[in-house]
Amino acid sequence: MANLIKTKRGLNIPITGSPIEMIGKSTLPTDFALVPDYFHGVTPKLHVKEGDVVKAGTPVFYEKQFPDMNFVSPVSGTVKAINRGERRKILSIQIEADAKMTYESFDKPDLKTLSVEELIQTLQKVGLWVFIKQRPYDVIANPNKTPKAIFISSFDSAPLAPNNDYVVGGQMADFQKGIDVLAKIAKVHLGIKHGKQTPFAAVKNVEITEYEGPHPVGNVGVQINHVDPVNKGEVVWTINPQDVLFIGRFFNKGIIDLSRTIALTGPSVKSPQYCQTVAGAGIGYLIQGNLIKGTHRFVVGNVLTGTKVPENGYLDYYATQLTVLEEGSETHELVGWAMPRFRKFSVSRTYFSFLFECKLLSKLFGNLKYKWDTRLLGGERAIIMSGEYDKVLPMDILPEYLIKAMIVKDLDKMEALGAYEIAPEDVALCEFVCTSKLPLQQIVRDSLDYMKKELE
Amino acid sequence: MSNKLRKLVDKIKPNFQPGGKLEKLHSVFDGFETFLFVPNTTASKKGAHIRDAIDSKRTMIVVVMALLPALLFGMYNVGYQHYLAIGQDAGFWSTFVYGLLAVLPIIIVSYGVGLGIEFIAAQIRGSEIHEGFLVTGMLIPMIVPVDTPLWMIAIATAFAVIFAKEVFGGTGMNIFNVALVTRAFLFFAYPSHMSGNTVWVRTGTTFGLGGGTPVDSYTGATVLGELATASSDNIQVVDVVGNPIGFWDGFLGLIPGSIGETSTLAILLGAALILFTGVASWKVMLSVFTGGALMAFVFNSFGPDTAVAHFPWYNHLVYGGFAFGAVFMATDPVTSARTELGKWIFGFMIGAFAIIIRVLNPGYPEGMMLAILFMNIFAPLIDYYVVNANIKKRLKRATKKA
Numbered sequence: 056m057a058n059l060i061k062t063k064r065g066l067n068i069p070i071t072g073s074p075i076e077m078i079g080k081s082t083l084p085t086d087f088a089l090v091p092d093y094f095h096g097v098t099p100k101l102h103v104k105e106g107d108v109v110k111a112g113t114p115v116f117y118e119k120q121f122p123d124m125n126f127v128s129p130v131s132g133t134v135k136a137i138n139r140g141e142r143r144k145i146l147s148i149q150i151e152a153d154a155k156m157t158y159e160s161f162d163k164p165d166l167k168t169l170s171v172e173e174l175i176q177t178l179q180k181v182g183l184w185v186f187i188k189q190r191p192y193d194v195i196a197n198p199n200k201t202p203k204a205i206f207i208s209s210f211d212s213a214p215l216a217p218n219n220d221y222v223v224g225g226q227m228a229d230f231q232k233g234i235d236v237l238a239k240i241a242k243v244h245l246g247i248k249h250g251k252q253t254p255f256a257a258v259k260n261v262e263i264t265e266y267e268g269p270h271p272v273g274n275v276g277v278q279i280n281h282v283d284p285v286n287k288g289e290v291v292w293t294i295n296p297q298d299v300l301f302i303g304r305f306f307n308k309g310i311i312d313l314s315r316t317i318a319l320t321g322p323s324v325k326s327p328q329y330c331q332t333v334a335g336a337g338i339g340y341l342i343q344g345n346l347i348k349g350t351h352r353f354v355v356g357n358v359l360t361g362t363k364v365p366e367n368g369y370l371d372y373y374a375t376q377l378t379v380l381e382e383g384s385e386t387h388e389l390v391g392w393a394m395p396r397f398r399k400f401s402v403s404r405t406y407f408s409f410l411f412e413c414k415l416l417s418k419l420f421g422n423l424k425y426k427w428d429t430r431l432l433g434g435e436r437a438i439i440m441s442g443e444y445d446k447v448l449p450m451d452i453l454p455e456y457l458i459k460a461m462i463v464k465d466l467d468k469m470e471a472l473g474a475y476e477i478a479p480e481d482v483a484l485c486e487f488v489c490t491s492k493l494p495l496q497q498i499v500r501d502s503l504d505y506m507k508k509e510l511e
Numbered sequence: 512m513s514n515k516l517r518k519l520v521d522k523i524k525p526n527f528q529p530g531g532k533l534e535k536l537h538s539v540f541d542g543f544e545t546f547l548f549v550p551n552t553t554a555s556k557k558g559a560h561i562r563d564a565i566d567s568k569r570t571m572i573v574v575v576m577a578l579l580p581a582l583l584f585g586m587y588n589v590g591y592q593h594y595l596a597i598g599q600d601a602g603f604w605s606t607f608v609y610g611l612l613a614v615l616p617i618i619i620v621s622y623g624v625g626l627g628i629e630f631i632a633a634q635i636r637g638s639e640i641h642e643g644f645l646v647t648g649m650l651i652p653m654i655v656p657v658d659t660p661l662w663m664i665a666i667a668t669a670f671a672v673i674f675a676k677e678v679f680g681g682t683g684m685n686i687f688n689v690a691l692v693t694r695a696f697l698f699f700a701y702p703s704h705m706s707g708n709t710v711w712v713r714t715g716t717t718f719g720l721g722g723g724t725p726v727d728s729y730t731g732a733t734v735l736g737e738l739a740t741a742s743s744d745n746i747q748v749v750d751v752v753g754n755p756i757g758f759w760d761g762f763l764g765l766i767p768g769s770i771g772e773t774s775t776l777a778i779l780l781g782a783a784l785i786l787f788t789g790v791a792s793w794k795v796m797l798s799v800f801t802g803g804a805l806m807a808f809v810f811n812s813f814g815p816d817t818a819v820a821h822f823p824w825y826n827h828l829v830y831g832g833f834a835f836g837a838v839f840m841a842t843d844p845v846t847s848a849r850t851e852l853g854k855w856i857f858g859f860m861i862g863a864f865a866i867i868i869r870v871l872n873p874g875y876p877e878g879m880m881l882a883i884l885f886m887n888i889f890a891p892l893i894d895y896y897v898v899n900a901n902i903k904k905r906l907k908r909a910t911k912k913a
Contacts, residue, residue, distance in 0.1 A: 070561065286909035352553075354560050363556045380560065384553050389513040391549035392568035399564035403789040405573050406564055429553040433566020434545055434639050437683030440570065441849035442792065455849060456898050471902040486559040490567055491683070496558045 057256075057263040059249055060281050062449035065269035066402055066484055068214045069412070070358065070427055072327045072378070074318040076221050079328040079345070086337035086369075087130050087150045089115055093362070093371035094126065094185060096194045096504070099145050107134045112159030112181060112311030115148055121198060127182030129313040129335040129372075131157040147369070150335075163309030171240055178236075178302070181311055185372060186298035190279060190291045192503045193478035202292040204283055205237050208246040209255040209296050210266075212273030213357035217318035217329065217375050219296050224254045229303030234260050236302050241292070246278040255296075272449065276481040280450040285475045297375050317341075317370065321358065321378040322427055323351050334372045338364065341377060350385065352429050354378040359483035360496065383428025392433070399432075400425040402447075402488050436491040444495075447484035452477065454485055458495060461502035466509060474506060520544055538633040542640030567682075571645040573790050577781035578649050578839065584777040585770040586610035589657050590721070592712040592767050596731070596751050597723030605720070613717045614770055617652040620661045624668045625651070632677040643682030643689075643845075644672070650690035650839060653771025654832065654880075655697065656710035663704065667696040687887045688846045694880050706876070708732040711767040712751055728753040733767050735831045735869065739876040741818035748822075761829035772835040775828070782838040791842035794851065795858040799837035802862025803828055810870050820870045827866055836865070836879035841886075848890040850897040857893055861886045 091099040098119040103109060109132060114125035132152040140146045164177055175198050178184045189196035196202070210219055223230055237243050238260045247255045249267040256263065264282055266272045275293045285291050297315055304312045313334040320327050325345045332341065338353060354361035355374045362371065370377065388394070397408045408425070444454035452473040460468035479496040486495040526533045527540035544550075545568075554560045587603075589610035594601045601609070625644045633640040651668055675692040676685045698705045708731040716722050732740070734748045734756070747755050751767055760766055764774025772778075785791035807824030814820030827833060841847060841861050848857035861882045868878025875881060 068561070284905075284908065286905075288909075352560065358561050359559045361557075361560065363554075363560065378560075382553060384551050386549075387513070387517050387551060388549040389516065390547060392566060393572050396564060401564045401569075403563070403565050403570075405569050405788045405790065408564075427561050429560045430549070430562070431552050431554060432549055432562050432564050433568065434550055436567045436639075436641060437681070439567055439643075439683045439845055440790075441844045441847070442851060442854075445851065451901070451904070453850065453898055453901050456901075471905065472898070473901075473905060483559050487561065488563045488565075490563075490565050490570055492562065492566065494555065494558055497555070500557075 057247070057265045058282075059265045059267065060278075061249075062266070062268035062272050062277070062281075064446055064449040065212075065271055066447050066488070067212075067269045068359075068487070069400060069425055070214050070322060071424055072321040072324050072380075073215050074217060074320050074327045074329055074376075076218065077328050078316065079319070079326070079330050080341060081331035082340075083130070083152065083333060084337050084340040085132070085152045086339070087128075087132070087152055087333070087335045088147045088337070088369040089126060089128070089150070089335055090147045090369055090371065091116070091126075091145050093373075094195060095500075096192075096507075097126075099126070101137070101145070101148075103134050103148070105134050105137055108132075109134060109150060110157050110159040111313070112161070114182065115150075116145075118195075121179065123176060123179040124184050124195075124198065125180055125182045126185060127159075127311055129333045131155075158310040158312070161305070161309050161311075164306060166236060166239065166306060169239075174236065174239060181305060183302050183305060183311070186294055186301060188293050190276065190285045190293065190478065191475035192507045193480075193500075194503075194507070196292050197290070200290045202241045202290045205241050205243045205292045205294065206246070206275045206279050206282075207234075207243065207261075207294055207296055207299065208273050208275040208278055209253065210246070210248040210273045211357075211375065212270035213359055214270070215318070215320035215327070215376065215378060216273070216357055217316070217320075220251075220253050220255070222316045222318075222329070222375070223296055223300060226300055226303075227254050227257075229300045229307055230296070231258060231260075231303070232306050233299035233301070233303030234258055236306055237292075237294070237299070244278070244282055246273070246275070248273075268449065271447075271481060271484055274481055276476065276478050277449055280452070280476055284451070287470060287475060289475075295373060295375065298373070313372070315375070317374060318376040319345065319379075320376050321354075321380045323347055323349055323379040323381055332370065334370060334374075336370050337367060338370060338377055339367055342366075342379060346379060350382040351379050352382045354380070358427075359487060360480045381426075381428040383430045386428065386430065398424070398426040400427075431492045433490070433492050435493060438491050438493065440490045443488050443490060444482070444485040447488055448481065450476065450481065454482060458482070458485075458493070458498060461498050464502070464505060466506060469502060469506060474502065478503075516547065520547065536634070538637065538640055539630055542630065542633065545639065568642050568645075570790055571642045573788050574646045574785060574839070575649050577784040577790075578646075578653065578771070580777040580780040581771040581774060581835065582614075582649070582653055584764060584774045585653060585772075586614050588765055588773055589613050589713065589770060591765055592751060593714065593717075593721055596712050596714050596725045596729050597721070598726040598752075599721075599723055601721070609717055609721045612720060613657055613713055614652060616661055617655065617657075617659070617664055617770070618649070620664050621651040621668050622648040624665045625672050628669060628672045628677065632673075632681065636681065638681070641682035643676075647672075647689045651693050654690060654694050654769050654835065656705065656769055657713050658710040659697065659704065663697055663701055664693075667693045667700070670696050683845055685845060686891075687884055688840055688843050691840055691880055691884055691887075695884060698880070706736070708736065711736075711769075726752055731767060733831070733876070734761065735819070735876040738819040738822055739873050744816040744818055745821055746818045758823075758826055758829060761826060766830070768830075769832060769835075772832040775834040778834045778838050785838075785842070791838070792844070792847070792854050794854040795842045795847055796837055798855050798858030799841050799862040799865075800828060802859035803833055803837070803866050804862070806863040806866035807870075810866065814870060817870070819876075827869070831869070831877050832879040833865060836883055837862070840879075840883050846887045846890060848893045848897075850894045853890070853893040853897045857886055857890055860889070
């Protein structure tokens, strides 16, 4: 029997647009791109130039600090454009896909004979390393540092998140292979959802822990904190379950196949569903004809931690979902802060909208669904309320004090209060509930970068 | 209406933006704009794209709403005490209107002075106008005696807002509860006005209303005042015309005292609202009452032989500013302890100190104000130890591994 960890702290946000379990679109677009900014902390050095022909798995650029660390093309085709911004910073490398996908050929590696060093070397060369992240600092893992463990959360508890049982379930052979590869490097912890039949429960070669509770219990950071927290000087790796498939496929078939099933979600999507696509695809074709009217915001990732992209933007390499919701910048609510606002959600009970969650009232008055848009719904203030963050962060960390240490850039305090254990996504809910509307994820991101720069 | 107003705002807005004629007044303009319309700023490119509908304005308005029962009762009580003192029965509405007219000028002065300074300070800092004073401005009239001269309230408010809040950086940065600093300033700067028996009940007229002279048996003392000056160790407390009163009179609140503090019942109604909405911490509130009750019980059982030490512990909780302080002052999140364990300690100590001061210091019949201000100083220290425990745990974990 696996260990069971229960948390009460957290919040499942009642937002509409969960995907139903069916694959809508499965044709691929021709428009793909690698956006270096999506890989946090990476300084790209190009392998290709405009007009080059690439296959799926051909290196496109590498990381300046680790020349072995390749970032590869997700599809076969031609490098259409290399877009640069100020100071020649590479904004994106656009690739126009061929009609037929061809794969870069690699020797199928033999897991048994490969040493750990060779394994790490191989993962970098074929472009799979980018999927392995590390704590501290929540960046792509430093290949020269040995982790004490590798953590994988098999379920995603974020708002409208895809169901990994459905997405990965049919490919358990690749998943198990990926796990076997990782287990060669360090002990693998797999978090699974308690009380649910899941194919992940049968995975071998891992230590399974069951979790129960509201979001963010599916965040790998929360799971690490409960099982084996990151201390000073230690490194833990994390990887998304969908990305484990990529590693598995490579070791099973010898090709780089970055195709994945992503969830198309959010209140502005007419029929929320899953789509078969490939990392780095343009989002335009995914949403075409499947949106309700309005001014939309497109978010690659979930609504709490994702990145806003334009309508002609691209999926990042990690994205497992695309969320579309109302932008709301044209809405002007007259004295909204003093109004009843029955369709606005608040975790506090300062709005009485929560009453309509009660079955009886919703029968009487009709089902009042919450209306969401991207407004902050208030001005930024100093931290006034206390205890708000603690209620949605199930980690042994005092978030308010950590955030304050981060704001004043006090390295010692950050270290002492658990900055090594935290990633921006862990404070996403804190940011959501914050009365003072502080950009907590940005604060954490900047501080982790600052720490990394100062301490490494 | 909303659209027309929006158009008007949009029309005059450029004047206040950089380069506009009235650029210097942009904080004031922002203040009014965000007061009228919820800001339409949307989430940044990366980060949480949806937000909880609560903001600091909502929080403040909920607290103001929670203060209303006690305020309305306080107004009625001002009239009630007045007519009781002059031996007339004026009927409900005359009684209330008398109180309303007596209290309204204090509210206006408090808000006028406080918000004025707040606007100027925001302008100097170039920041948005913070709404913290919405609550403070309402608290101040409720914790002063009705006969406090308006100019004193003006000076005390100005002092508190400037020196207890703005110099520290504005809302969220202050160490002391601003309303209590106002009260403390009045108490120490004008002691002859703020204590004794003359300020708690207005015996004169208000805007010509309620003429009459006090009846012979009239004394204007509060219950705690009576206790502090009692000559024997066991007295029967009385109302302003000498009728004996007990627990339920204190609970309902038709007794002399500061404007909003007398009715524990009305205060508890407000407490229900701020606890239910999650704006205030139930831990602080509960522990203040617990601390006070326990301390008073200790004095009841072992205390010195004085009237106030013999005052039953349950009466301590309903007389004076105890309940008001516990519900609305101690729970101020900015000046209270911020860690969960800290809140228990903080609240308990306030309750205990309030009773200690009441019983052991005859100079200050009311201990609540000083107890809270005193614990405001200690709140960061309490939190420091709680936070340190977390730090030590993390260190221990790391060294055990190594």
